[in-house]
Amino acid sequence: MSTVERRGKRGSVTAFAAVLALTLMVLGIGFIIICLYMGGQRETKNATDAGALSVGKEALHEPSVTLSLADNQKCFFDCTNDSFNNNIIGDGKVNLNRINRVWSKAMLMAINARAASMDGNAGNGVGNASSAAGAAQDLSDALADKLTTATNLHGFFTDISTKNSTRMIGVNSSAQVRPGPGWQTSLMDRDAESNIELTGSPSDNFYLPPGYSLPAGSSTKCTRTPLPGAVANTYFLKGYTPIDVLDRKFWQVPFKWDDKPHLVSGTTFNAAKQSAIPITWAKPIPNAFSVDAEAKNPGATAETAMSWVLSNPRHPYKLAAPHSFLHIKVDEMKCHWYFYPLPPFKVEFGAPQTYDFNDSPKSMTGTPMPGGGVLCTLVSPPAQMIGLDIVGRSLDEVIFGPPPGDTAKVEGYMVNRANEMLSKPGVTITPAKLHSVLGSALTRAWLIAGEKDFYLFSRDGETLECQPKNLAQILAPLWMPAIINNTPDGNETKIIDDAFMPGGIPLPHVPTPVIFCSPTPGANWSWVLWDKDVYWKPGTGFNGSLGDIRVKRWSEVHTVGVCNPF
Numbered sequence: 001m002s003t004v005e006r007r008g009k010r011g012s013v014t015a016f017a018a019v020l021a022l023t024l025m026v027l028g029i030g031f032i033i034i035c036l037y038m039g040g041q042r043e044t045k046n047a048t049d050a051g052a053l054s055v056g057k058e059a060l061h062e063p064s065v066t067l068s069l070a071d072n073q074k075c076f077f078d079c080t081n082d083s084f085n086n087n088i089i090g091d092g093k094v095n096l097n098r099i100n101r102v103w104s105k106a107m108l109m110a111i112n113a114r115a116a117s118m119d120g121n122a123g124n125g126v127g128n129a130s131s132a133a134g135a136a137q138d139l140s141d142a143l144a145d146k147l148t149t150a151t152n153l154h155g156f157f158t159d160i161s162t163k164n165s166t167r168m169i170g171v172n173s174s175a176q177v178r179p180g181p182g183w184q185t186s187l188m189d190r191d192a193e194s195n196i197e198l199t200g201s202p203s204d205n206f207y208l209p210p211g212y213s214l215p216a217g218s219s220t221k222c223t224r225t226p227l228p229g230a231v232a233n234t235y236f237l238k239g240y241t242p243i244d245v246l247d248r249k250f251w252q253v254p255f256k257w258d259d260k261p262h263l264v265s266g267t268t269f270n271a272a273k274q275s276a277i278p279i280t281w282a283k284p285i286p287n288a289f290s291v292d293a294e295a296k297n298p299g300a301t302a303e304t305a306m307s308w309v310l311s312n313p314r315h316p317y318k319l320a321a322p323h324s325f326l327h328i329k330v331d332e333m334k335c336h337w338y339f340y341p342l343p344p345f346k347v348e349f350g351a352p353q354t355y356d357f358n359d360s361p362k363s364m365t366g367t368p369m370p371g372g373g374v375l376c377t378l379v380s381p382p383a384q385m386i387g388l389d390i391v392g393r394s395l396d397e398v399i400f401g402p403p404p405g406d407t408a409k410v411e412g413y414m415v416n417r418a419n420e421m422l423s424k425p426g427v428t429i430t431p432a433k434l435h436s437v438l439g440s441a442l443t444r445a446w447l448i449a450g451e452k453d454f455y456l457f458s459r460d461g462e463t464l465e466c467q468p469k470n471l472a473q474i475l476a477p478l479w480m481p482a483i484i485n486n487t488p489d490g491n492e493t494k495i496i497d498d499a500f501m502p503g504g505i506p507l508p509h510v511p512t513p514v515i516f517c518s519p520t521p522g523a524n525w526s527w528v529l530w531d532k533d534v535y536w537k538p539g540t541g542f543n544g545s546l547g548d549i550r551v552k553r554w555s556e557v558h559t560v561g562v563c564n565p566f
Contacts, residue, residue: 044303048293049263051157052307055289056261058156060313063146064093065139072128072135075109075542076102078323078479082315084423084461086322089478094139096147097313099285100237100252104196104319106136107243107250108420109540114246115209116490116538123491126246128542133248140251144283150183157291178304182292187284188264188272188310192223193236194252195316197425201235206319207419207428209538210412218243222257231257234426237319239287240279253285255312262310264288269308287311316425321541323479325472326417326456327488330398330447331552332356335386337366338558339379346558347372353386355555357447360387366557373524373561378512381526381559389503389530390553395447395454395466396438399551403530405499410534410549414456417546423461437466455484488539488547496534503528503555511561523562528555 067073067080079101080090094102106129113129116122146152154177162176177183198206198219205213220238222231237243239254269288270276288310295303334352341347350367365383372379393401400407411431418429443454443466451468458464459476473481506527510519533552539545 044293044295045305045307047162047295048291048305048307050160050163051293052263052289052291052309053261054160055153055156055291056309056311058159059147059153059289059311060097061095062156063143063149063152064095065142065146067092067094067139070135071543072131073139075132075544076105076135076139078321079105084317084322084425086421086423086461087459087476087478094143096143096253096285096287096311097315099140099143100194100196100255101317102136102139103250103252104194104237104317105321105541106132107245108319108321109133109542110246110248110250111212112209112420112538112540112546115212116540117246118211119493119538121491121493121536121538123538124489125538125540125542128489129246129540130248132540132542133246133250136250140285141283144285147286148185150179153183153289153291154179157293176294178292178294180292182290182306184273184290185286186269186273186288186290186308187240187279187286188269188288189223189254189256190240190272190277190279191220192239192254192256193220194239195255195257195313196237196252197316197318198235198237199318199419199422199428201233206235207416209416210409215244217241224256224259228257236316240281240284242280249280251281251284253287255287255314257316258314259312260314261312264308264310266290266306266308318423318425318427319420320423320461321420321544321546322423322458322461323483324417324421324457324541324544324546325480325484326414326421326546327548328395328399328454328456328466329548329550330395330452330454331550332452333387333390333553333555335364335366335384335555335557337369337381338556339369339372339381340558340560341369341371341373343374343560343562352554355387355390356450357390357393358450360391361385362387364557366559372559373511373563375514375517375563375565376511376561377514379559379561380509380511381557382507382509384507384526384528384557385504386528386555386557389555392444393447394439394441395443396435398447398553399438399534399549400435403499403501403532405496405532405534407496407534409495410536413536413538413547414549418456418464420541420546421456421458421464423458427462429464433464437464440466455480483544486543486545488537488545489542490538490540490547492535492537492548492550494533495536496532498531498533500529500531500556503530509559509561511563513563517563517565520562520564524560526557526559528557530555 109129113125242249338346349369364386366381368380455472506525535550537548539547
């Protein structure tokens, strides 16, 4: 091979090597560009997902709506904290985490008013409950407006998205909000449970007022699969389902029990939007949000990404009116004296005589009645031992003890109202627990000390207690003094009407006969009756008062005098 040929061959190899090297370099650069592009996409998506989760968490707290000083909004102040402890005072703000508490308390007022209306003693309760329902609607609408305004959520997104690296796009790049139609809301988990638990179960009517039942389809068990054992027997209000009470619709936002905020697919999100499947809630509060983001270097093409997040506060509450109380009033006790001038008609004669827990039992003698018997010039009742029906009695025995009466309805109302005071999920006041509280030895001491006004309330949201007025204010100093003098908005009705029973062994006496007459043997007796009335005045809880129980106890001494002619 000639020198020229060798040089030509060497040149061809060199050229081929150069072309090959160039090709490999181009391919390498292309591969790097592709890797950077794909890595940039992945980083952008990761940053967007992180920002979406931030939106799902932070939207539970802000934006919020501040309560006004109007009575129909002030009544929700006890719903503006994130604790079941009633002594923790709220900040007056309603947010996504708390809106179900507001709606449910408004519904509870309406339930109380409806039950009272069914009993014919609603008074101003219906008007107050309707006013509170209107305020709940206004607060809900205002919150819905804020939650569906994307700019209110942008900051929650960038707080987290910008802290996630998108360096594969550029050193100075970060995932930023891309304003526009990508920021939307959705109404997911329809018919699932809200974060408002009901007390008890359908078998005990959720301890609602006697005679009232929730509309069908208003409640549900936990809808998570598998069903968590901790709430296997718990019922909740149902989300995105109208609950009709007192001709008003009440709403709940569904939050599956203890479900974390999490990302969802765009398909699922879009299928649950109000525009896809409308509900009758005019301004529904969303529980899911979409975010739209972009990451780029200045002057370069942006990487974009979207994410969808379902929010959840993981914070259950009870259907309750936290800052509330039930007032129990024990009337002054008196002994009345009755005679029978014309049997069987009785006549009260002489002034009633007062007796109390601190001086009973004691011997009492009534004023003799002239002409107080048949053919009698004077009938003088013998001394009787009065107060045996109350001596050493607890408040529970004063209300429910002898003489007997239809105490079931009294108990039903008191158990219902006691459960309405408790905010902690899973806590139930049964009839036995109520009687235990009212039967405390302390109530005996307070009655002997002269206390006549008692208050059932819960200062910590889980424990029921019964205290006299002054002590109740001391134990719940941040809220009880402001409401303790408020009266129920219903009308008083008598539940137990003159229940009575014999109060001892009848005693004989000798009347003074008219001239030419003498006492009839075996016909002249004096006996004691124990009597009791119990009154109920319902309250909706609009002003903190859930009702009054008033107990009236008295004794009657009946004396029959009968004489006959010689």
